[in-house]
Amino acid sequence: GDSVTQMEGPVTLSEEAFLTINCTYTATGYPSLFWYVQYPGEGLQLLLKATKADDKGSNKGFEATYRKETTSFHLEKGSVQVSDSAVYFCARLTGTYKYIFGTGTRLKVLA
Amino acid sequence: DTAVSQTPKYLVTQMGNDKSIKCEQNLGHDTMYWYKQDSKKFLKIMFSYNNKELIINETVPNRFSPKSPDKAHLNLHINSLELGDSAVYFCASSRGTGAEAFFGQGTRLTVV
Numbered sequence: 001g002d003s004v005t006q007m008e009g010p011v012t013l014s015e016e017a018f019l020t021i022n023c024t025y026t027a028t029g030y031p032s033l034f035w036y037v038q039y040p041g042e043g044l045q046l047l048l049k050a051t052k053a054d055d056k057g058s059n060k061g062f063e064a065t066y067r068k069e070t071t072s073f074h075l076e077k078g079s080v081q082v083s084d085s086a087v088y089f090c091a092r093l094t095g096t097y098k099y100i101f102g103t104g105t106r107l108k109v110l111a
Numbered sequence: 112d113t114a115v116s117q118t119p120k121y122l123v124t125q126m127g128n129d130k131s132i133k134c135e136q137n138l139g140h141d142t143m144y145w146y147k148q149d150s151k152k153f154l155k156i157m158f159s160y161n162n163k164e165l166i167i168n169e170t171v172p173n174r175f176s177p178k179s180p181d182k183a184h185l186n187l188h189i190n191s192l193e194l195g196d197s198a199v200y201f202c203a204s205s206r207g208t209g210a211e212a213f214f215g216q217g218t219r220l221t222v223v
Binding site for chain 2: 032034036038042043044045046049051087089093096097098099100101103104106
């Protein structure tokens with residue numbers, strides 16, 4: 001079935017370091033792709049999205065490009081902050097009503 | 112204004128009890144969901160409703176019964192609670208057109 005695979009965490013970085021969190025998806029159809037962020041004790045918040053190949057989603061300094069040829073949607077940020085510490089989830093939409101999530105990657109940014 | 116709100120935020124109960132979690136969205140969305148997040152943060156869809164009709168039921172035990180009285184509400188009733196039901200349950204909603212889903216703050220259920 002459809003799935004999303006993202007890199008295992010935790011990822012620990014120093015402030016202002018470059019961040020990459022890898023995400024790949026099963027190539028069934030042309031799904032919409034999302035990155036969500038979950039801060040401690042909170043629900044999931046949409047970080048960014050892309051709905052077709054070569055689209056680039058961006059928000060709060062984070063970016064991800066929908067790569068059909070590599071079935072990837074890697075999350076990047078040029079300079080992380082302590083406040084970016086959270087769990088990040090890659091997700092795809094299967095059909096119209098089913099969001100499938102990756103296992104989540106915990107990011108810890110040290111001052 | 113809270114877009115997707117669920118109550119209660121915390122629920123501690125004994126094995127064998129029956130409990131309900133309520134969810135409401137004020138976004139005008141047609142589709143609502145219940146997700147379960149386990150202790151390792153893994154998120155798994157349980158149910159999806161579109162216009163009050165059940166469209167996804169991901170092999171969830173019969174002890175879990177969702178109810179959608181109208182498009183803005185999707186409640187989750189759980190019978191005969193078991194220790195393994197302990198998790199965080201998230202309600203979500205979407206337009207159902209390929210757009211993103213909006214999540215509630217979660218209900219942390221602890222069965223003792």
